[in-house]
Amino acid sequence: MTEGIDRIWPDGAERLTDDELLAAIDHEGVRVNFVASIDGAATHDGRSGGLSGPADQRYFELLRRVADVVVVGAGTVRVEGYTAMRVSDASAAWREAHGRDRHPVFAIVSRSLELDPASAIFTDAPVRPILLTTSRARGASRFEAVADVVVAGDERVDGARAAAALRERGLTRVLCEGGPTLFGAMLADDAVDELCLTVEPSLESGAAVRIAHGADVSRAMRLASVLRSGSTLFLRYARP
Numbered sequence: 001m002t003e004g005i006d007r008i009w010p011d012g013a014e015r016l017t018d019d020e021l022l023a024a025i026d027h028e029g030v031r032v033n034f035v036a037s038i039d040g041a042a043t044h045d046g047r048s049g050g051l052s053g054p055a056d057q058r059y060f061e062l063l064r065r066v067a068d069v070v071v072v073g074a075g076t077v078r079v080e081g082y083t084a085m086r087v088s089d090a091s092a093a094w095r096e097a098h099g100r101d102r103h104p105v106f107a108i109v110s111r112s113l114e115l116d117p118a119s120a121i122f123t124d125a126p127v128r129p130i131l132l133t134t135s136r137a138r139g140a141s142r143f144e145a146v147a148d149v150v151v152a153g154d155e156r157v158d159g160a161r162a163a164a165a166l167r168e169r170g171l172t173r174v175l176c177e178g179g180p181t182l183f184g185a186m187l188a189d190d191a192v193d194e195l196c197l198t199v200e201p202s203l204e205s206g207a208a209v210r211i212a213h214g215a216d217v218s219r220a221m222r223l224a225s226v227l228r229s230g231s232t233l234f235l236r237y238a239r240p
C-alpha cells in the first residue's frame with residue numbers, strides 16, 4: 001500500500017496519485033533533496049535513513065523517477081553505502097514509457113577520488129556513471145574504464161560548472177541528494193534552483209549536521225508547494 005500524501009498548499013488535494021505528484025516535479029533545473037528533523041538535524045545515528053519514513057521513501061523514489069542524473073557527494077556515497085544507481089521497476093517502466101533511459105545517470109562528486117573503481121557503484125551500473133572532480137585530483141585515470149571523468153573546478157568542484165557540464169550532455173533534470181558539504185558548495189556557486197525538504201516529525205538535538213554546510217551564504221527562496229503525510233511535511237522551495 002502506498003503512503004498517502006496530500007497537498008495542502010497552494011491548493012488542497014487529498015491522496016495524490018504518483019502521476020499527480022510527478023506533474024509538479026517533472027521539470028528541468030537543479031533540484032536538491034534532503035530530509036531533516038523538526039530541529040534541523042540531517043542525520044539520525046549518522047545517516048539520513050534513520051530520519052526517513054515510508055512517505056519520504058515514496059517521494060524520494062518519485063524524485064529519482066524524473067531525474068536525468070542523480071548527483072551525490074562522495075562523503076554521502078561512503079557513509080550511506082550507495083551502490084549502483086537503479087530506480088524501482090515501476091520508475092523504470094514510467095521512464096521508458098516517457099521516452100527516457102530506464103535509469104538515471106549516477107554522478108559522484110569527489111576531490112580525493114577515494115572511491116573504489118571495482119565497487120558495485122561502477123561495475124554494476126546500468127548506465128555509465130560520471131565522476132565530477134577537480135583538475136588537481138590524483139588518480140582519475142583509475143576510473144576511466146568505468147566512468148566518465150569530468151573536471152569541473154581546480155580546488156573543488158564548482159556547482160555551476162558541474163551543472164553546465166551535465167547540461168551539455170543533455171542531463172537537464174538534475175537531482176542532487178546531498179550531502180551537506182556538496183549542498184553548501186552549490187549554494188556558494190548559486191547553482192541550486194529548487195530544494196525539496198522533507199521535515200520528519202522528530203527532534204534530534206545532539207551534534208547532527210544541518211542540510212547545508214560550508215561558507216556563509218544567504219539565498220532567499222520562494223515556497224512552491226507544501227505536501228503532507230500524517231505528521232511529515234514535504235516543502236518545495238524554488239528560486240524567487
Ligand SMILES: NC(=O)c1ccc[n+]([C@@H]2O[C@H](COP(=O)([O-])OP(=O)(O)OC[C@H]3O[C@@H](n4cnc5c(N)ncnc54)[C@H](OP(=O)(O)O)[C@@H]3O)[C@@H](O)[C@H]2O)c1
Pocket residue numbers: 033034035036041042043046047048049072073074075076077079080109110111112113114133155156157158159177178179180181182183185209213
Ligand atoms: N538528511 C539528508 O537528506 C542527507 C542527505 C545526504 C547526506 N546526509 C548525511 O550527511 C553526512 C555526510 O555529510 P558530508 O557533508 O560529508 O556529505 P557530502 O557533501 O556528500 O560529502 C563530502 C565529500 O564529497 C565530496 N565533495 C562535496 N562537495 C564537493 C566539491 N564541491 N568539490 C569536490 N568534492 C566535493 C568530497 O569528497 P572527497 O572526500 O572524496 O574529496 C567531500 O569530502 C552523512 O552523515 C549523510 O548521512 C544526509
